[in-house]
Amino acid sequence: MNNIVREYLIQAARAKEKFVFYxxxxxxxxxxxxxxxxxxQHQLSVVLGEVSEFENKHKRPLLSAMAIYKDEKKNDHGxxxxxxxxxxxxxxxxxxxxxxxxxxxxxxxxxxxxxxKNYQLYFKIAETTAPANEPEFFTLEEIDFFKKWQYKSYDPxxxxxxxxxxxxxxxxxxKSIYLGKQIVDRLSxxxxxxxxxxxxxxWTKTDGINVQAAIFKPYTWxxxxxxxxxxxxIFFTFxxxxxxxxxxxxxKIDLQRxxxxxxxxxxxxxADTLIPHSAKWNTIPFDELLDRxxxxxxxxxxxxxxxxxxxYDAITDALWGADIPSELFKNKLIFRDKxxxxxxxxxxxxxxxxxxxxxxxxxxxxxKDLGDAGEELVKEYEIAExxxxxxxxxxxxxxxxxxxxxxxVISFDEFGAxxxxxxxxxxxxxxxxFYLSNNEVEFARSRIGLYxxxxxxxxxxxxxxxxxxxxxGELEDQLLFKPVSYQVFLxxx
Numbered sequence: 001m002n003n004i005v006r007e008y009l010i011q012a013a014r015a016k017e018k019f020v021f022y023x024x025x026x027x028x029x030x031x032x033x034x035x036x037x038x039x040x041q042h043q044l045s046v047v048l049g050e051v052s053e054f055e056n057k058h059k060r061p062l063l064s065a066m067a068i069y070k071d072e073k074k075n076d077h078g079x080x081x082x083x084x085x086x087x088x089x090x091x092x093x094x095x096x097x098x099x100x101x102x103x104x105x106x107x108x109x110x111x112x113x114x115x116x117k118n119y120q121l122y123f124k125i126a127e128t129t130a131p132a133n134e135p136e137f138f139t140l141e142e143i144d145f146f147k148k149w150q151y152k153s154y155d156p157x158x159x160x161x162x163x164x165x166x167x168x169x170x171x172x173x174x175k176s177i178y179l180g181k182q183i184v185d186r187l188s189x190x191x192x193x194x195x196x197x198x199x200x201x202x203w204t205k206t207d208g209i210n211v212q213a214a215i216f217k218p219y220t221w222x223x224x225x226x227x228x229x230x231x232x233x234i235f236f237t238f239x240x241x242x243x244x245x246x247x248x249x250x251x252k253i254d255l256q257r258x259x260x261x262x263x264x265x266x267x268x269x270x271a272d273t274l275i276p277h278s279a280k281w282n283t284i285p286f287d288e289l290l291d292r293x294x295x296x297x298x299x300x301x302x303x304x305x306x307x308x309x310x311x312y313d314a315i316t317d318a319l320w321g322a323d324i325p326s327e328l329f330k331n332k333l334i335f336r337d338k339x340x341x342x343x344x345x346x347x348x349x350x351x352x353x354x355x356x357x358x359x360x361x362x363x364x365x366x367x368k369d370l371g372d373a374g375e376e377l378v379k380e381y382e383i384a385e386x387x388x389x390x391x392x393x394x395x396x397x398x399x400x401x402x403x404x405x406x407x408x409v410i411s412f413d414e415f416g417a418x419x420x421x422x423x424x425x426x427x428x429x430x431x432x433x434f435y436l437s438n439n440e441v442e443f444a445r446s447r448i449g450l451y452x453x454x455x456x457x458x459x460x461x462x463x464x465x466x467x468x469x470x471x472x473g474e475l476e477d478q479l480l481f482k483p484v485s486y487q488v489f490l491x492x493x
Contacts, residue, residue: 406443
């Protein structure tokens with residue numbers, strides 16, 4: 001922790017000024033940070049965060065609340081403050097912003113530090129040293145030893161195997177568990193799960209026969225999640241991975257995917273869609289890892305959790321039934337199962353014959369904009385699906401077709417079969433009715449098995465976000481058709 005910054009913020013709280021600016025903190029505390037770029041802003045956020053973590057640990061107000069933007073348009077605290085507060089268990093970011101938490105916390109700082117007794121007792125802090133139980137940082141020798149034993153079958157009758165197991169548990173496993181404990185110590189309301197389960201199920205040959213055996217794992221991943229999320233099987237993961245294709249320290253948001261998982265296939269599919277690409281898989285090569293120390297690694301892991309905590313919470317809630325906040329998941333299309341509670345018969349029309357005013361030009365433009373946005377989302381969704389199956393060649397052929405062809409998007413399955421996709425988009429819910437032209441219906445009848453309707457609902461234009469389900473096969477078996485307009489011809493007299 002930077003004690004100069006801490007004392008500077010305390011003096012700001014004692015002086016009866018409103019706030020100090022972030023730029024003032026950098027200048028007055030002589031920090032070599034360039035706030036004109038993201039990295040400099042990140043450096044300052046880390047320093048301020050460490051000060052507030054220290055204060056929170058000692059049950060005092062968060063001192064970084066004393067610093068705000070100099071820009072009059074913002075006149076508020078940075079995102080880093082709210083992410084920090086959320087990670088310390090003060091509440092969800094949106095709630096904290098709405099309740100002006102940062103300004104209330106600044107007032108609490110003033111009240112606490114303007115008390116002379118508090119100032120005398122807590123202004124100066126003793127110099128701290130590394131904890132007595134801090135282990136040596138990861139070493140090249142123990143990582144190489146880990147690589148040597150990965151995937152080997154374990155024989156408890158062989159002393160070499162027993163010694164290898166004990167060495168791995170006392171080095172890479174113990175150190176990974178230590179890391180997890182240090183991470184949660186910097187947060188509030190989190191749990192670290194890192195048992196010394198050094199083996200996994202596997203097979204070995206005995207007298208030419210395959211038999212089950214304990215196999216040395218190639219990783220030491222630990223799980224970190226909120227205390228309230230135990231059993232929900234989504235977590236932050238950190239650890240050593242010596243699998244040949246990885247060979248790095250790994251950190252990510254992950255799920256329990258084995259047969260012991262509490263998540264079903266639909267929940268896993270949803271999580272895989274929502275977890276941001278930047279949080280799915282991150283690595284630090286071993287040569288870079290060994291240049292670090294415990295503080296820099298712990299700082300990085302804590303920052304990773306804070307940066308992704310709002311989305312982690314939203315994903316966890318969504319997996320267990322909550323609505324997905326579209327503002328957090330921009331440019332996303334979420335696949336859902338087709339609803340089962342539709343209508344059994346057509347509703348009876350209620351014609352009022354009352355005058356109404358309709359701006360047909362505006363309405364037509366809005367409908368076209370909505371339709372175009374939905375088609376573009378589907379195109380990107382199909383491209384991503386083909387990429388995930390390794391069909392980059394087919395992904396290049398996905399496109400939005402011209403009007404009048406009876407469908408909107410041409411795509412393909414992983415085997416190369418064509419998919420004719422009609423896109424219907426609404427801002428309403430999944431049961432909102434939609435319109436099909438005669439041309440679209442006739443095309444659907446001529447392409448049964450290849451034709452699908454992608455029904456996008458809850459579309460949010462600001463976030464470019466929507467959820468959708470698919471309709472395929474015989475349309476008349478699944479939909480109720482109601483004529484709403486007529487093409488009229490003169491009769492012959």
